[in-house]
Every structure is written in C-alpha cells, then in structure tokens.
Amino acid sequence: MSQPRWVPTDDALLASLGDATNAPPVSDRLVEAAKASFAWRTVDRDLELMSLVGDSALAGAAGVRGGAAGELRVLDFHSTVMSLELEVNDGFVMGQLIPMQTGHIELSTPDGLFAETDTDHTGCFRLRRPESGPVRMVCRTDSAELATEWTRL
Incomplete structure (x- = not known):
C-alpha cells in the first residue's frame, strides 16, 4: 500500500x-x-420507458436507405400502462395515447425541449418536428409519466 504524500x-x-x-x-x-x-x-x-415495438420504415425495407420524401412513417411505442402511436411526415408528428386520455406531450432533442402540447380528450396531438437528429417524447397523464426511447424521426 502506498503512503500518502504529506506537504x-x-x-x-x-x-x-x-x-x-x-x-x-x-x-x-x-x-x-x-x-x-x-x-x-x-x-x-423518474420516468417509465416506452419501448419502440413497431416502425413502418423498417417493415420490408431491409437494405434500403430510406423511404420516399414525404412518405408517412408510423412508430409504435409500448409500456405496461400506455402506448403511444406516432405518424411522422415532413413537418409534423401526430400521435395518440392509448388508452385514449388527456395528457401533456413534450418532444425533446439533445439540446432540450423542442415542442410541447396538450392532447385532446381522445389522446390525439400534433407537434412540429425537428429537421434531424434523435428525439424523445415524454407523456404525462393523470395516471402515468412515461418517456420514449431516443429515436430518429
């Protein structure tokens, strides 16, 4: 064992x-x-994680670099208490909480909060989307607080 060096x-x-x-x-x-x-x-x-279980960009696209410009992309995130279904196009992210309920949705990039909104009574919402990079959605309802994995839109 080494001895401490005293001043x-x-x-x-x-x-x-x-x-x-x-x-x-x-x-x-x-x-x-x-x-x-x-x-x-x-x-x-603090937040339960919602896992990505479905991505239309991966369905039948093995070996393809990406879909056509303007093509709609569908993402499904699931947890034990709630699911989040997203439709992504060139300018917006539209989604719905399942089961249907009101809540607050935040879309964050590595730089911080990018956009946020409240859902309607059916759990639907619409947010503008960032140009590129990974995003994370945080969903807050009366019964749960959940976050998605970081995902590139």
Whole structure:
C-alpha cells in the first residue's frame, strides 16, 4: 500500500490548495451543458420507458436507405400502462395515447425541449418536428409519466 504524500509545511499546503483552486475559467456553454446533464441524472428512474415495438420504415425495407420524401412513417411505442402511436411526415408528428386520455406531450432533442402540447380528450396531438437528429417524447397523464426511447424521426 502506498503512503500518502504529506506537504511538509502549512505554507506549502496553502500554496498547493491555491494552485488547485486557480483553474482557468470554464465557458458558459460548458457550464450550461453540465447543468443540463445533471438535471437528467434521474430521468430513467423518474420516468417509465416506452419501448419502440413497431416502425413502418423498417417493415420490408431491409437494405434500403430510406423511404420516399414525404412518405408517412408510423412508430409504435409500448409500456405496461400506455402506448403511444406516432405518424411522422415532413413537418409534423401526430400521435395518440392509448388508452385514449388527456395528457401533456413534450418532444425533446439533445439540446432540450423542442415542442410541447396538450392532447385532446381522445389522446390525439400534433407537434412540429425537428429537421434531424434523435428525439424523445415524454407523456404525462393523470395516471402515468412515461418517456420514449431516443429515436430518429
């Protein structure tokens, strides 16, 4: 076992502590990113995860790079208490909570909240969609709080 390295005098200890606390300043962007990542530290514990169980882009498209421009894509996410069905087109994401119920839907990108809305009494909603990149949907109802896996639309 190695022995701790002791500083021989109080002055040397204070100088060593001064060196440790005189780090160069950190950019505001890095500080904001650190705060954002800290805020999400318990998201998987706080929200039940809805798994992607169906994607129309994968049905019969083995070896194909993507569908035609403007083609409708359907995604199905399921959990033990609720399902989320999405239809994705060029500009919007339309969806429905199953079983039908009112709730609040948030669409987030890695940069944070992108769009949000409330569902109607049948659980239906419509949101604008980001141009590219992964997204995560968070669904809040009176009975549950669920999040989808990160998925590229």
